[in-house]
Amino acid sequence: MALFGADVLGYLGDMELMNVTNLACARGGVAVLEGVGFSLAAGQVLLLRGPNGIGKTTLLRTLAGLQPALEGDVQVAPDAITYGAHADGLKSTLTVTENLEFWAQVYGVTDIAPALQAFNLEELADRAAHNLSAGQKRRLGLARLLVTGRKIWALDEPTVSLDVASVALFADAVRSHCAAGGAALIATHIDLGLEADVLDLTGNKAGPRNLAGFDEAFE
Amino acid sequence: MSIWEYANPKLFMQTSGKYLPWFAGLSLITLVAGMIWGYFFTPDAENFGSSVKIIYIHVPSAFVAINAWIMMLITSLVWLIRRHHVSALAAKAAAPIGMTMTLIALFTGAIWGQPMWGTYWAWDPRLTSFLILFLFYLGYIALWEAIDDPDTAADLTSVLCLVGSVFALLSRYAVNFWSQGLHQAASLSVDKEEHVSDVYAWPLWICIIGFVLLFVALVLMRTRTEIRGRRMKALIARERVA
Amino acid sequence: MIAVLIRDMRLAMRAGGGFGLGLAFFLIVVVLVPFGVGPQTALLGKIAPGILWVGALLACLLSLDRIFALDFEDGSLDLLATAPVPLEGVVAMKALAHWLTTGLPLTIAAPFLGVLLNMPQAGYGWLVVTLAVGTPALSFIGTFGAALTVGLKRGGLLLSLLVLPLYVPTLIFGAEALRLGAEGFDNVTPLLMLAGITAGVIALLPFVAAATIRINLR
Numbered sequence: 001m002a003l004f005g006a007d008v009l010g011y012l013g014d015m016e017l018m019n020v021t022n023l024a025c026a027r028g029g030v031a032v033l034e035g036v037g038f039s040l041a042a043g044q045v046l047l048l049r050g051p052n053g054i055g056k057t058t059l060l061r062t063l064a065g066l067q068p069a070l071e072g073d074v075q076v077a078p079d080a081i082t083y084g085a086h087a088d089g090l091k092s093t094l095t096v097t098e099n100l101e102f103w104a105q106v107y108g109v110t111d112i113a114p115a116l117q118a119f120n121l122e123e124l125a126d127r128a129a130h131n132l133s134a135g136q137k138r139r140l141g142l143a144r145l146l147v148t149g150r151k152i153w154a155l156d157e158p159t160v161s162l163d164v165a166s167v168a169l170f171a172d173a174v175r176s177h178c179a180a181g182g183a184a185l186i187a188t189h190i191d192l193g194l195e196a197d198v199l200d201l202t203g204n205k206a207g208p209r210n211l212a213g214f215d216e217a218f219e
Numbered sequence: 220m221s222i223w224e225y226a227n228p229k230l231f232m233q234t235s236g237k238y239l240p241w242f243a244g245l246s247l248i249t250l251v252a253g254m255i256w257g258y259f260f261t262p263d264a265e266n267f268g269s270s271v272k273i274i275y276i277h278v279p280s281a282f283v284a285i286n287a288w289i290m291m292l293i294t295s296l297v298w299l300i301r302r303h304h305v306s307a308l309a310a311k312a313a314a315p316i317g318m319t320m321t322l323i324a325l326f327t328g329a330i331w332g333q334p335m336w337g338t339y340w341a342w343d344p345r346l347t348s349f350l351i352l353f354l355f356y357l358g359y360i361a362l363w364e365a366i367d368d369p370d371t372a373a374d375l376t377s378v379l380c381l382v383g384s385v386f387a388l389l390s391r392y393a394v395n396f397w398s399q400g401l402h403q404a405a406s407l408s409v410d411k412e413e414h415v416s417d418v419y420a421w422p423l424w425i426c427i428i429g430f431v432l433l434f435v436a437l438v439l440m441r442t443r444t445e446i447r448g449r450r451m452k453a454l455i456a457r458e459r460v461a
Numbered sequence: 462m463i464a465v466l467i468r469d470m471r472l473a474m475r476a477g478g479g480f481g482l483g484l485a486f487f488l489i490v491v492v493l494v495p496f497g498v499g500p501q502t503a504l505l506g507k508i509a510p511g512i513l514w515v516g517a518l519l520a521c522l523l524s525l526d527r528i529f530a531l532d533f534e535d536g537s538l539d540l541l542a543t544a545p546v547p548l549e550g551v552v553a554m555k556a557l558a559h560w561l562t563t564g565l566p567l568t569i570a571a572p573f574l575g576v577l578l579n580m581p582q583a584g585y586g587w588l589v590v591t592l593a594v595g596t597p598a599l600s601f602i603g604t605f606g607a608a609l610t611v612g613l614k615r616g617g618l619l620l621s622l623l624v625l626p627l628y629v630p631t632l633i634f635g636a637e638a639l640r641l642g643a644e645g646f647d648n649v650t651p652l653l654m655l656a657g658i659t660a661g662v663i664a665l666l667p668f669v670a671a672a673t674i675r676i677n678l679r
Contacts, residue, residue, distance in 0.1 A: 029368050066539060066542060068679060085540070088536060089535055089539070091537070102464055106545070106546055107544065107545060365610075365616070375609055375673060383627070386630060390629045396634075396637070
């Protein structure tokens with residue numbers, strides 16, 4: 001569901017889930033990225049790379065439909081993307097099961113057992129979220145992806161505070177998601193041990209430009 | 220030539236720069252003329268003495284206070300529908316002026332109310348409505364100040380202005396229902412039923428015109444300042460990126 | 462959408478959820494007023510309708526900034542905005558949850574506090590009726606205010622400032638309907654106006670508030 005700007009068109013290839021052309025996006029009224037283009041096929045993992053502040057989070061938020069694109073096209077089926085942010089969206093007073101069940105209901109999924117199992121949360125199921133460690137919380141946040149039933153995962157630094165074993169769990173989850181015809185777009189700095197393509201955004205840093213057509217009138 | 224061409228900031232700056240001195244000068248002349256006529260060449264009222272002459276500030280400021288909000292409502296709508304930045308900035312520029320006018324109207328009303336009704340403040344419907352209007356202005360300005368991103372601020376304050384207008388009308392009705400007032404029905408009206416006598420009406424009209432011209436001049440001035448501020452921010456941001 | 466409602470109710474009931482906060486504040490206001498005004502029962506009985514309505518309004522105001530602020534901080538609001546439920550529905554459910562955890566308990570508790578203020582006998586029924594009809598409007602208007610200030614640090618005071626003038630018509634018609642009813646007069650007009658405001662804001666403000674949240678999230 002594109003909330004703003006980005007056009008949803010039906011010109012995707014058979015295996016293609018998303019096609020982005022010449023995308024530019026802004027943060028806090030300043031253009032940060034421009035000319036971003038890539039396509040994402042079923043089963044593909046695309047890693048976003050680039051120095052801090054280049055705009056990886058902004059790009060993911062734009063693709064998720066949380067903010068409008070400055071220019072460019074995003075072709076993607078409606079309701080295909082789920083966005084995983086820095087913050088996990090967990091409620092500390094609810095238990096692991098309650099947290100997960102809530103998102104499952106929102107996305108119309110009934111069974112949360114596979115998600116619990118994939119991230120090894122079964123023993124913690126009845127624990128309140130505020131009693132979890134940072135890594136356990138993160139695992140719960142990632143388990144949410146499995147109950148969304150969406151094809152494209154757009155993830156922002158998903159492995160923060162995960163230990164080696166948990167990173168492996170996460171990589172397994174991504175692998176089986178892709179094997180089932182999904183795809184993932186991951187902004188990360190570490191090696192996940194996945195077969196993945198890399199999109200380096202360093203060259204897409206936006207030059208000076210006028211936003212909102214306000215002051216080109218003065219040129 | 221369409222009115223929307225003035226949404227171009229450059230054209231707005233040129234044109235407003237040309238006409239601003241005229242508005243300022245004309246408002247000064249009308250205000251001085253209206254005040255002198257009103258204060259020195261009208262008789263004292265039979266029962267109220269010379270205190271009635273505060274009407275030449277009280278009524279015009281109240282008139283501008285309400286119409287400033289209506290102007291903000293219109294410019295907010297223009298911003299939401301057509302995304303013209305000048306329009307949003309004009310609404311922002313008008314708010315403090317409207318709030319000041321509301322305060323002047325309340326303050327002169329209190330001064331006038333003491334000899335007239337024997338009290339500085341009464342929960343009369345009009346007084347109460349103006350107090351509520353003051354709160355609306357205060358909230359609107361505070362929201363502008365609280366948000367960093369100019370477009371977000373313009374969007375949110377416009378939404379507040381729209382919703383606020385509906386509730387302001389509701390409040391007006393509610394307040395009328397809630398308290399029978401002390402004010403006469405209307406100070407100036409087209410029909411002859413109930414209005415101030417002609418001796419006072421002419422200088423009063425001149426003062427109202429003077430206040431409106433003053434409002435226009437101040438809004439133009441403040442909008443120009445806002446545009447320059449935006450321009451400065453844009454240049455600084457560009458410098459940082461380059 | 463029902464899931465959102467259930468989650469918000471659950472959160473409010475759990476420790477630190479602020480379920481009793483509004484109720485406690487209401488109690489404090491009503492208990493303190495006689496100390497300030499003096500113990501004359503006739504006077505207290507006369508001002509009881511106004512005190513009860515103002516107390517209920519302030520108690521509502523107190524808990525407004527929790528509606529979206531916590532969800533904004535922990536990222537849930539981003540996730541809800543990209544979820545397959547309409548944001549308008551989420552907003553309406555959150556307002557409803559706020560009413561169920563604040564307005565409804567206030568309505569139920571109000572008659573007991575009315576006793577403390579020596580409310581006229583005829584007023585108790587009207588007290589429950591006016592609060593039941595009017596407090597949903599307070600919750601929905603407040604939700605709009607909370608949506609306006611969702612991204613702001615220290616938005617609490619600003620939220621009160623923005624919501625205060627919006628609450629005026631509801632307060633006037635609510636307190637007026639109660640006062641007229643308690644004194645045995647005809648109160649159909651203010652009661653209908655109160656119901657009209659409530660119906661209007663429930664129908665319209667969720668759309669405005671959802672649009673506001675989208676602006677705030679981008």
